Amino acid sequence: MAENTTKASKGVFAATVTSNRQIGRRFYRLGLDLKGSAAEVFAGYKAGQFVQIDLSGTALPPQEAIAEELRDTSSRNIILRRPFSFADFTVKVGRISAEILYGVVGPSTVRMTTLRSGDTVSVIGPLGNGFWVPEGKKLAMLISGGIGTGPLLYLAKSLTNNYAGIEPIAFAGAKTKEDLPFEGKLDRIAQDLGFSVGEYARYGIRSQVATDDGSVGFAGLVTDCMAEWIRQNNPNPREMIIYSCGPLAMLERIAKVTTERNIDCQLSMEEMMACGIGVCQCCAVACKGANPNETIYKLCCKDGPVFDAKDLVINS
Amino acid sequence: MNEAVDLAVEFAGLKLANPVFTASGTCGYADELADFIDVNKLGGFITKSITLKPRKGNPPQRGVETDSGMLNAIGLANIGVENFIAEKVPLIEKMTVPVFVNVAGSTIDEYVTVAEKLARQKAIAGIELNISCPNVSKGGITFGTDPMQVNEITSMVKKAVGEKVLMVKLSPCVTDISITARAAVEGGANALSLVNTFTAMVVDIETGRPALANKTGGLSGPAIKPIAVYLVNKVYNEVAKAANVPIMGLGGIRTASDAIEFIIAGATAVAVGTATFIDPTSAVKITEGIRKYCTRKNKSIKELVGSLQV
Numbered sequence: 001m002a003e004n005t006t007k008a009s010k011g012v013f014a015a016t017v018t019s020n021r022q023i024g025r026r027f028y029r030l031g032l033d034l035k036g037s038a039a040e041v042f043a044g045y046k047a048g049q050f051v052q053i054d055l056s057g058t059a060l061p062p063q064e065a066i067a068e069e070l071r072d073t074s075s076r077n078i079i080l081r082r083p084f085s086f087a088d089f090t091v092k093v094g095r096i097s098a099e100i101l102y103g104v105v106g107p108s109t110v111r112m113t114t115l116r117s118g119d120t121v122s123v124i125g126p127l128g129n130g131f132w133v134p135e136g137k138k139l140a141m142l143i144s145g146g147i148g149t150g151p152l153l154y155l156a157k158s159l160t161n162n163y164a165g166i167e168p169i170a171f172a173g174a175k176t177k178e179d180l181p182f183e184g185k186l187d188r189i190a191q192d193l194g195f196s197v198g199e200y201a202r203y204g205i206r207s208q209v210a211t212d213d214g215s216v217g218f219a220g221l222v223t224d225c226m227a228e229w230i231r232q233n234n235p236n237p238r239e240m241i242i243y244s245c246g247p248l249a250m251l252e253r254i255a256k257v258t259t260e261r262n263i264d265c266q267l268s269m270e271e272m273m274a275c276g277i278g279v280c281q282c283c284a285v286a287c288k289g290a291n292p293n294e295t296i297y298k299l300c301c302k303d304g305p306v307f308d309a310k311d312l313v314i315n316s
Numbered sequence: 317m318n319e320a321v322d323l324a325v326e327f328a329g330l331k332l333a334n335p336v337f338t339a340s341g342t343c344g345y346a347d348e349l350a351d352f353i354d355v356n357k358l359g360g361f362i363t364k365s366i367t368l369k370p371r372k373g374n375p376p377q378r379g380v381e382t383d384s385g386m387l388n389a390i391g392l393a394n395i396g397v398e399n400f401i402a403e404k405v406p407l408i409e410k411m412t413v414p415v416f417v418n419v420a421g422s423t424i425d426e427y428v429t430v431a432e433k434l435a436r437q438k439a440i441a442g443i444e445l446n447i448s449c450p451n452v453s454k455g456g457i458t459f460g461t462d463p464m465q466v467n468e469i470t471s472m473v474k475k476a477v478g479e480k481v482l483m484v485k486l487s488p489c490v491t492d493i494s495i496t497a498r499a500a501v502e503g504g505a506n507a508l509s510l511v512n513t514f515t516a517m518v519v520d521i522e523t524g525r526p527a528l529a530n531k532t533g534g535l536s537g538p539a540i541k542p543i544a545v546y547l548v549n550k551v552y553n554e555v556a557k558a559a560n561v562p563i564m565g566l567g568g569i570r571t572a573s574d575a576i577e578f579i580i581a582g583a584t585a586v587a588v589g590t591a592t593f594i595d596p597t598s599a600v601k602i603t604e605g606i607r608k609y610c611t612r613k614n615k616s617i618k619e620l621v622g623s624l625q626v
Contacts, residue, residue, distance in 0.1 A: 008351045012597055054594065077384045079537055079594055124596070272379050274386055275593035277352075279344045281364075281390045282379030297372050298392065 008263045010125055010277075013038035017119040018097065019127035020112075026067070026104045027147070027181040028113060029087065032123070034096040042096050045069055046130030047155035048245075048268055048306040052276040053100075054122040058111040066110055074110040080274050081124065082108040083301070085151035085245075101150035101181055127276050129306050131155050131243055131266050133163060138239040142170040142200075143226055143254060145246025149181055151268055152245055153199050158205040170200045170207035171229070173222025173250070177215040191217060222246075237263045242309075244268070255309040265309035271300040278302035286313040321610040323603070325359075325617040327562050327585050328481045328506040330414045330441055332359040335579065335617050336603045339566050339589035340418035340444060341362055341390065342487070345400065346407035346456055352596035356412045357603065362509075363404070364419040365446050368430050370396035380518045380527040385537030385568070386590060387516055389530035392420050397430045414441035416483060419474050424459075431476040442481030445473055445505075448489075448512035457515070460487040461498035470503025483507035483564060486551075488540075489515050493547050494554040501559045509564035509587065510551060511544045537590040541568030545581050552582025552622050569584050570598065572605020579606075582622040 015038065019031035034042050056078050060066070066074050087101035115121065124195055131151075133140075140159055142152045149172050158169045174180045184198030191209075196217060200207040209217035210225040218225040226242075244254050245268035258265035271283035283300035288311055295313050297303065323334035340362040343349055355361055373393025380387050395403070400417075417434050421427040431443050440538050447460035447469060459465045466484070474482050484500035486493060488511035497508055513534025518527040526532070544567025556563050565583025568592040569575050578586050591598040610616065 010351050012352060012595060056594070076381075078381060079384055079590070080381050080386060081594060168588075178579075237544075271376050272381075274379050274381075274388070274590075275596070277348070277596060279342055279348050279364075279596075280379065280388065280593050281373065281393050282376075282388060284373060284376045284378055284393075286350075286375070295372075 003201075008041060010127060011037070011041055012122060014120045014125050015042070015123045015188050017115045017117055017121060019117055020115045022113075023183040024181060028102055028104070029183075029187050030100045030101065030102060030112065030115060032098045032121070034098065034123075034188050035094065039094065039096045042126055043091055045060070045086065045096075045098075045126045047089075047158045048085060048130030049126045049128050049150050050083045050085045050305060051123040051125035052083055052127060052273075054081050055108045055111045056080075058121070059114045060111055062116050067104070070104065070106065070110055074107045076107045078107050078111075081274055081276065083090060083127070083276055085154070085268070087150040087153040088155050088157065101147065101153065103147040103181060124276060128301055129303070131268075131306050133159070133166070134241060134264055137166055137241045137264070139235050140166050140168040141226060141239070141240065141242045142168055143171045143222060143242060143246070143250075144170070145222060145242040145250040146174050147181055148244075148246030148268070150245070152243060155243055156200055156205050160205065168203075168205045169229075170197065170205055171210065171222050171226050172197060172207065173210040173211045173212075173225065173246070177211055180209055180211070180216070221250070221253075223250060223257070227257070234308055239260055241265065252314050254314055255314045258309050259314075266306050267309050267312065268305050269307055269312075270305065273301050276301045287311050288313055321607060321614075321616065323607055323617055325584060325608060325621075326482070327360075327564075328442070330360070330416065330481060332585065334359040334603050334606065335583075335585040336575065336599050337362055337416075337564065337585055337587040337623065338592055338599050339587035340446065342589040342592045345395075345404040349592070349596050352469055353600045358413055359459060359603070360414040360416065360441070361411065362416045362444055362587060364394060365392045365416055365418045366397050366400050366430060366434070367392055367420050368397055368426045370394065370399065375529045377528055378530070380533070382516075382518060382535065382537075385535055385539030385540060387518055387528060387533030387535055388513070389462060389528045389533035390391055391530065395435050401433060401437065405439055409439040411439070415439065415535075416442045416444045416481070418444040418446050418485070419473075420446040427469055428472050428476045431473045435477040435480050440480065442483055442506070443477050444471065444509060445470065445484045448485050448487030448513075455490060457487050459494065460512075461490050463495050466496050466499040467503040470500045470505050474504035479615065481506045485507050485512055487509040487512050488543065488547055488567075489542055494551055497551045497555040501555055501561050505561060507562050507564060508556060509566060510591050511540070511567045514540055514543075536568065538568045538570055541574055541577075544568060545577050548578055548583050549581035549624060556582065557622060569602065570594070572602045572609060575602050575606055576609055576620070577618045579617065580622070580624050582624070584617075584621050
C-alpha cells in the first residue's frame with residue numbers, strides 16, 4: 001500500500017489527568033496532559049475547538065456524594081463520549097497541558113468528578129472549528145452564560161497573546177452567584193475596578209458579572225449588561241466582534257441584536273452529539289441556505305461548533 | 317504480512333479479507349474515517365443512505381442517549397444520488413475493499429431509479445436496500461414490514477442492479493422476521509443484513525415531550541445486541557442456511573466477542589455501527605480481536621459461521 005503521507009489532523013489519544021479541582025458547588029477544573037503524537041496533533045488547537053472524552057469506564061462517586069437531583073440519571077449506563085472545549089491550553093516542551101472547566105449536570109460529568117491525577121482518559125480531537133478573528137477588529141466582547149465560559153477563557157488568553165491590537169472585555173452571566181464557574185471570590189473591590197473575574201484579570205482583561213437574581217454584579221441578564229456597556233461606551237460596530245458561548249436562549253438574543261446592528265458575532269453552539277466527527281449527523285444546527293427562505297442543517301461538530309451568527313436561523 | 321490465521325470469507329460472491337464492515341449511517345460516504353483508520357483494512361464498507369433527491373433530514377434534536385444505547389432520527393439526510401456519484405464515487409474508486417451503497421426511498425420507482433444509477437458504477441460492489449428506516453414518514457420501514465412489498469421491491473431492484481450484489485436490510489419491528497427474510501430471498505436478494513434499529517421513544521419528563529423532534533427514533537447500541545443475535549440465528553436457521561444466502565449481522569456490536577457471537581449465530585459478515593461513534597477505530601480493533609480468537613480456536617471464519625451448538 002502507498003505510504004500515507006498526509007498527517008492526521010485528529011485522532012484518538014490517551015490523555016493523563018494531572019488535576020481535578022472543585023472550584024464551586026458544582027464546578028470543577030480538570031487538568032490533562034497530552035504527550036507524543038497527541039501533543040503534535042493538538043499543537044494547532046484553537047479556542048472553541050473541542051475534544052470528545054470517553055467517561056463510560058469512569059467510576060461513579062458513592063451515591064451520597066451525588067446531588068439528589070442527579071441520582072436517577074447518573075446511574076444510567078452511558079456509552080457515548082461527551083464534548084468539552086479547553087478553558088486553558090499551554091504548549092510546553094514535548095507536551096501540552098490543557099484544562100477543562102466543567103459543571104456536574106448528568107451521568108458523565110458526575111463520573112468525571114472521580115478522575116484523579118495519574119488516571120488516563122481517552123480523548124478524540126482536536127474537533128470542529130474554533131473562533132476566528134476577522135480583519136480590522138479593535139474590540140472583542142466575550143459573553144458567556146454559566147459553564148459556557150470555558151472556551152471563552154482560552155479565547156481570552158489567545159487574544160491577549162496573539163492580537164495586541166485587540167482589546168478583549170468579558171461578561172459572564174448566570175442565574176445566581178453559585179452558578180458562576182469561577183474560582184475567585186468575585187470581591188467588591190475587583191468589581192469596582194472592572195476586573196470582576198480573576199480568570200480574566202490574569203490576562204489583564206476587564207470583566208463584569210451578571211446574575212438573574214442580583215446575588216452578585218449586574219442584576220439581570222448578561223445580554224442586558226452587555227447592551228448597557230455598549231450604550232455607555234459606544235464602540236464602533238465595525239471595529240468590534242462579539243464571541244459567545246452559553247445557553248441557546250442567550251445565544252439567540254445575542255444573534256438577534258448583532259444581526260440587527262450589523263455587528264460581527266461568532267457563537268459556539270451546542271447540540272446533542274454522538275460521534276463528534278461528522279458521521280452520525282445527530283448535531284444538526286439550522287442555518288440559512290442559498291435562498292433567503294431556505295433552512296439547511298449544518299453539523300455542530302464539523303461545521304461548528306463556532307458559527308457566524310449571520311449564518312444561523314434564529315428563532316424569534 | 318505474517319498472519320496467524322486467514323480471516324478471508326466469501327460473501328455473496330465477494331471475496332472479503334475479513335468479515336468486518338462499518339454499518340450504514342455510521343461511517344459517512346467514503347473517506348470520513350480516514351483520519352482514524354485505513355478503511356482498506358476492513359472487510360468492506362457500507363455507505364450512509366442515498367436517496368434520489370438530496371434530503372436535509374429531520375430538525376434537531378436528532379439523537380438521545382439511552383441506557384447502553386442511543387436513539388437516532390436523522391431522517392435520511394444525504395446529498396442525493398447525483399451528487400453522490402459526482403463527488404463520492406471517485407473516492408470509493410480509490411478504495412480496495414467491497415463497497416455497498418445503502419439505498420432508501422419513498423416509492424418503489426425511486427428505489428429502482430437510484431439502484432439503476434448506482435449499478436452502472438464499477439466501483440460499487442452492491443446495494444444495501446434500506447427498507448427498514450424507522451425515521452421517515454413515507455417509505456422506509458413501511459416497505460420493510462409487509463412481506464408482499466418486501467418481495468416486490470426486492471425483485472424490482474434486483475432487476476435494476478443486475479449482477480451487483482443485492483443485500484436487503486431487514487427491520488426487527490415485525491412479528492416474525494423470517495417471513496420478511498423469506499420474502500426478500502424469494503424476491504432475489506443475494507444477502508440479508510439484520511437488524512436495523514428498533515423503533516423507540518424517550519420522554520423528557522420536564523417538558524412532557526418526546527426527547528426527539530421526530531418523536532420516535534431508532535434504538536441502537538449494546539442494548540439491542542442480544543435481540544439482534546437471536547434474530548440473526550432465527551433467520552439463519554429458518555431461511556438463510558437452506559437458501560444459501562449469507563447474513564450481514566449487526567446490532568450493538570462493540571467488541572470482537574460481540575462480533576463472534578453474531579458469526580456463531582449464523583452471520584457470515586458483521587457490521588459495526590454505534591461503536592464507531594464511541595471509537596472510530598472500533599471496526600479495526602474488532603477485526604484484530606476476531607483474528608486472535610480464530611488463532612486461539614484454530615478455526616476459520618467459514619467454520620464458525622452458524623456453528624452454534626444446541
